[in-house]
Amino acid sequence: MERRRAARLKDVAELAGVSHQTVSRVVNRADGIRPETRERVEQAIARLDYHPNPAARNLVRGRSxxxxxxxxxxxxxxxxxxxxxxxxxxxxxxxxxxxxxxxxxxxxxxxxxxxxxxxxxxxxxxxxxxxxxxxxxxxxxxxxxxxxxxxxxxxxxxxxxxVDQVAGARAATRHLLDLGHTEIAHVTGPLEWAEAKARRDGWRLELEHAGVTNGEVFAGDWSAASGYRAGRLITVRGRATAVFAANDQMAVGVLQALHQEGVRVPEDVSVVGFDDIPEAAFLIPPLSTVRQDxxxxxxxxxxxxxxxxxxxxxxxxxxxxxxxxxxxxxxxxxxxxxx
Amino acid sequence: MERRRAARLKDVAELAGVSHQTVSRVVNRADGIRPETRERVEQAIARLDYHPNPAARNLVRGRSxxxxxxxxxxxxxxxxxxxxxxxxxxxxxxxxxxxxxxxxxxxxxxxxxxxxxxxxxxxxxxxxxxxxxxxxxxxxxxxxxxxxxxxxxxxxxxxxxxVDQVAGARAATRHLLDLGHTEIAHVTGPLEWAEAKARRDGWRLELEHAGVTNGEVFAGDWSAASGYRAGRLITVRGRATAVFAANDQMAVGVLQALHQEGVRVPEDVSVVGFDDIPEAAFLIPPLSTVRQDxxxxxxxxxxxxxxxxxxxxxxxxxxxxxxxxxxxxxxxxxxxxxx
DNA sequence: AGGGCGAATGTTAACGCTCACATAACGGTC
DNA sequence: GACCGTTATGTGAGCGTTAACATTCGCCCT
CATH class of the missing domain: 3.40.50.2300 (Response regulator)
Incomplete structure (x- = not known):
């Protein structure tokens, strides 16, 4: 089958028996077109399978x-x-x-x-x-x-x-406070990241707001491995009853470390993450977290x-x-x- | 500061004292330009910070x-x-x-x-x-x-x-066979996916090639949860000494199930995944897998x-x-x- | 009936670029 | 010095669209 050139405004105009400008108006939904004319033009457009050429359009409009x-x-x-x-x-x-x-x-x-x-x-x-x-x-x-x-x-x-990272971190922390926890550790992301900083600040702010001052901080780097290391430290020091990890991947690491040490979640220690990655609901146990839209x-x-x-x-x-x-x-x- | 219109071919031509076509040739790297002229034009381009207008170019070239x-x-x-x-x-x-x-x-x-x-x-x-x-x-x-x-x-x-999925699956299976395993289970992806089918076929082909016929198949859906379920079944039936999971996420689930049941990896059971997700190297233990370029x-x-x-x-x-x-x-x- | 007005449509000129062709410049040959 | 071929550059048209302005038409008003 021979490949025809794409239809242009002019082709449509000829078929419909109007000027190209009228077709342009129909295409661009301008008003001031008689319904009858519009109908005729639209049929021609459909018959020729006309699509406006974006390059020409952008050129004349002066935009890309x-x-x-x-x-x-x-x-x-x-x-x-x-x-x-x-x-x-x-x-x-x-x-x-x-x-x-x-x-x-x-x-x-x-x-x-x-x-x-x-x-x-x-x-x-x-x-x-x-x-x-x-x-x-x-x-x-x-x-x-x-x-x-x-x-x-x-x-x-x-x-x-x-997303309001501070608010998210505060909500997570508040949730743990509401459950009665007072020893809430935090595993941070790499602090060059604005998000990591904001989440840490939110956690700290909410603790201060509740009059709790002694939350432990563990430095992470977003990776599950760093979460795992933090989790081990937490089990060794053995004070925190809750952990707020700055993202879900690190929370995964924390969960693994706790599990490995026989610490039950959530009976012994609660864990909350951040992000709501697709796996979060399928982890063992399913992970509480902060969802961002x-x-x-x-x-x-x-x-x-x-x-x-x-x-x-x-x-x-x-x-x-x-x-x-x-x-x-x-x-x-x-x-x-x-x- | 006033915002000037962007420079056009014509502006460059005037500044360089040549025709617009000559400028076009320089821009498009055509040959047959005297080095001296080219030099002059290039300076003008630099001075005016000229960039060709892609819309105009596409329009005339008839492409988008x-x-x-x-x-x-x-x-x-x-x-x-x-x-x-x-x-x-x-x-x-x-x-x-x-x-x-x-x-x-x-x-x-x-x-x-x-x-x-x-x-x-x-x-x-x-x-x-x-x-x-x-x-x-x-x-x-x-x-x-x-x-x-x-x-x-x-x-x-x-x-x-x-990526040659069959070859990848065969390589993974061959690796396990080379390690002496003869009971190699496979956790599939959803079989509507062409990849899932190909990986299963590769696994089966390699087993047949080695004269091993009795590999167990567990149906998964890519999710860690489905891998976990398969892992539990594997520990219950207790025959396989190796598992090839059709993706890393399911391998994660398998690892968790095995760990939970006290089955050591790789001492008791070997696990191989597919994809090489970023976490793969940080899992416990680090996951053998198939990397796709x-x-x-x-x-x-x-x-x-x-x-x-x-x-x-x-x-x-x-x-x-x-x-x-x-x-x-x-x-x-x-x-x-x-x- | 003529003038005026608004609605519907037509006409023309850009937009910035490349393509095809036209021209100029230059050097060599007889 | 007229002719040619080659190389370097210039000229004009046209790509498909929209914006601005021009025209036509029908209708109402005085």
Whole structure:
């Protein structure tokens, strides 16, 4: 079968017996078209299987219809999920999203990424900013397309969107306090990450709020291995009756360490994580955790970016509330003695 | 500061004192330009910070410069990794990749995705085809842009690219046979998935090749929970001295079940997974598994697609060899009796 | 009946680039 | 010095669309 050229506005116009501009109006849903004419044009469009040429459209409108997403290839659950959510939200907003996955957060690579996006004439950029360094780079960049930061340090003056990490950590800690725990340890993420810092701060704040001051801190790095090490230390020192891990992967490690030492969860020690990874519900025992609505983060970020592109003000509140998910790994503090 | 319009070809031409066509030639690396002229033009480009307008370029060239990626939001490690790899490879090939993440593989949604990509005038589509159903939908589609299938059923006549799942499964099984195991159980993925089927077939083939016929099969669904259930059954029946799980998540479940029952890994039972998820090296014990080179898959898929767009033949072999990664979870069959 | 007005549609000119072709410049040959 | 071929550069058209303005038509009002 011969491959015909795609139909153009002009072809549709000829078939429908109108001018190309009328067709354009129908395609772009302008009003001031007689229903009868519109009907005729729409039939012609259907018959020719006409699709507007996006390149021509973008050219004449002086825009590219493209957004850039810069993220790092950390393999972490959060950033990857947000990337996905951003891609979906961008498409819903009528933009094409082009994701740039960096293998490091070094300034050079970051700059070249921004350069590459400039070459694509992106109208805006979303940076999934896990690292403080990345923030600095963005801040230092003058001119160019508007930039929205996601999930980094949300306290800055720039446009930023993200889950309220502090609130999530406080909710998790409050949940453990409500169960009667007073010795609540915390396993942190790497503290260069804004999220890790915020979760630690939330935990600390809530403890102070409750008048509890002596929570132990264990330094982790997001990995299950680091959670495992923290878990072993916790069993050795043997004071905490509850552990709040800064992410689910580390909580997995904690669970394994506790299990290995014969410490029962939640009878002897309660564990709460953060993220609600897909496996969380299938762990032994199912993990209590804090769920983040990445979909909402993606949508708001794109909203904020499109607003910036149009030169408008910040649209909706930029902090999104996380949700505590209680499962079997957290329970009332036991009266018995820890083994 | 006033925001100037972006520089055009004409602006550069005027500044360099040449025609716009000469500038175009310099930009597009055409030869037949005097070095001196080229130098002058390049300086002008740098001074004006000129970037070609991709919309105008695509319009006149009659192409969109865009590829579509269709994937499903399964949250599985493999598909997500491949999506990333595809995005990177597409960009390296000079294309903009637009990813469509489907929440189901139902025909309707799939069709609307293809429709949406047609609207973007994508030049080609990569489908990360996990489900047999998805394959059918693609096969039924006539006309439109070329399509490359990734990681589905690789035996079809269409352009397909992927890791040789059968070879990977055979390597894993061979590894266990080499360690002296003869009772090797297999935990499958959901058998609607082409990968799950291929891994089971590879396991079976290698057993037959070695003259071992009595491997037990346990049906799983990729989740850690299903692996856990299989692990419990294995300890109850108590025959297998080795388990090959069709993915790492299920292997995690197996490990937990064995551990819980006091079965030592690898002393009593060896475990091998598939995927090499980031946690694999941090599990207890570190998990032997099969690593897939997703980067290579992405690159070959894009190569194949660009070849198809140009109407050329299939470029490189489309099957990629996986790599066995031996860690502590697999060891020689023990002479002692299982507890 | 003529003027004016609004609704519906048509006409023309960009948008920034590449392609195909036209021209200029230059050196060698007879 | 007229002719040719080669190399380097310039010119004009057109890609498919939208924006701005122009036109046509029918209708109501005085």
């Amino acid at each position: 219809g493209t957004l850039g997403i810069i993220t790092t290839d950390t393999g972490q659950f959060g950033p990857a999920s947000i990337q996905r959510a951003l891609e979906m939200a961008a498409r819903e907003a009528g933009y094409l999203a082009s994701s740039l996955v960096l293998s490091s957060v070094r300034r050079v690579e970051f700059d070249s990424a921004v350069e590459q996006l400039a070459r694509l004439a992106v109208e805006g950029i979303v940076v999934i900013a896990v690292h403080d360094d990345a923030l600095d780079v963005v801040r230092s960049r003058a001119g160019g397309p508007p930039v929205v930061l996601v999930e980094g340090d949300l306290s800055g003056s720039r446009r930023t969107v993200g 990445f979909r909402a983060v993606g949508q708001r970020a794109i909203e904020s970016l499109t607003a910036a592109i149009r030169g408008g003000p910040e649209p909706r509140p930029r902090l999104i509330d996380p949700e505590l998910v209680v499962r079997a790994s957290s329970g009332p503090v036991s009266r018995g003695v820890r083994p | 410069g865009t590829l579509g990626i269709i994937t499903t939001d399964t949250g599985q490690f493999g598909p997500a990794s491949i999506q990333r790899a595809l995005e990177m490879a597409a960009r390296e090939a000079g294309y903009l990749a637009s990813s469509l993440v489907l929440s189901s593989v139902r025909r309707v949604e799939f069709d609307s995705a293809v429709e949406q990509l047609a609207r973007l005038a994508v030049e080609g589509i990569v489908v990360i085809a996990v489900h047999d159903d998805a394959l059918d939908v693609v096969r039924s589609r006539a006309g439109g842009p070329p399509v490359v299938l990734v990681e589905g059923d690789l035996s079809g006549s269409r352009r397909t690219v992927g 997703f980067r290579a898959v992405g690159q070959r898929a894009i190569e194949s697609l660009t070849a198809a767009i140009r109407g050329g033949p299939e470029p490189r072999p489309r099957l990629i060899d996986p790599e066995l990664v031996v860690r502590a979870s697999s060891g020689p069959v023990s002479r002692g009796v299982r507890p």
